[in-house]
Amino acid sequence: MKLSIFNFSSKSDEVINGYINSFIKEIANSISEVKDIEWEINDIKLKGKITDLIEKYNDKGPLINNWDFNIELSNLNVYENDSGLILIGEKLNTSNDWGEESIKLVVIKKVEEKNVWHEISHLFGTKDHYDTTTHEKLDICESETCIMQFGLLKGTFCKEAINEMKRFFGLLNN
Numbered sequence: 184m185k186l187s188i189f190n191f192s193s194k195s196d197e198v199i200n201g202y203i204n205s206f207i208k209e210i211a212n213s214i215s216e217v218k219d220i221e222w223e224i225n226d227i228k229l230k231g232k233i234t235d236l237i238e239k240y241n242d243k244g245p246l247i248n249n250w251d252f253n254i255e256l257s258n259l260n261v262y263e264n265d266s267g268l269i270l271i272g273e274k275l276n277t278s279n280d281w282g283e284e285s286i287k288l289v290v291i292k293k294v295e296e297k298n299v300w301h302e303i304s305h306l307f308g309t310k311d312h313y314d315t316t317t318h319e320k321l322d323i324c325e326s327e328t329c330i331m332q333f334g335l336l337k338g339t340f341c342k343e344a345i346n347e348m349k350r351f352f353g354l355l356n357n
């Protein structure tokens with residue numbers, strides 16, 4: 184699995200790289216498979232094309248739901264070889280203030296370490312541990328400081344979130 188990351192945020196590529204690195208380290212204790220995950224930030228072959236697409240579609244509503252944007256992205260073969268695509272930037276068009284995801288695409292607007300962890304973990308099968316209407320913690324969540332809850336910038340993944348990722352990697356059956 185490979186993560187293709189494009190950084191349009193005010194933070195440097197080095198800072199973003201640090202966030203991804205710390206995320207992988209955090210879950211590698213429980214899920215050693217993640218050590219095989221590769222990632223690349225701002226692939227020079229694609230950065231210009233993706234920048235053009237964002238300029239074309241960013242004022243036309245949330246990118247994640249934009250059919251034409253998604254088709255044009257796919258046509259760049261960004262999802263080849265089991266890749267996940269991560270777009271990071273404070274000005275990207277999203278419907279949630281902090282970011283959102285589909286199966287292979289994550290758009291991150293709140294560029295803070297633990298939110299980057301939260302959003303990227305969705306590519307590895309985590310669910311949100313909050314009620315989408317009330318933003319209250321769900322019963323499945325096993326920690327008050329689990330970052331799969333709403334709006335937390337401190338903390339880490341609860342046991343259930345780790346189990347969700349284990350299921351994704353085929354390490355748990357249910």
Ligand SMILES: [Zn+2]
Nearest residue numbers: 301302310311
């Ligand atoms: Zn989420």
Ligand SMILES: [Zn+2]
Nearest residue numbers: 312324329341
């Ligand atoms: Zn949780």
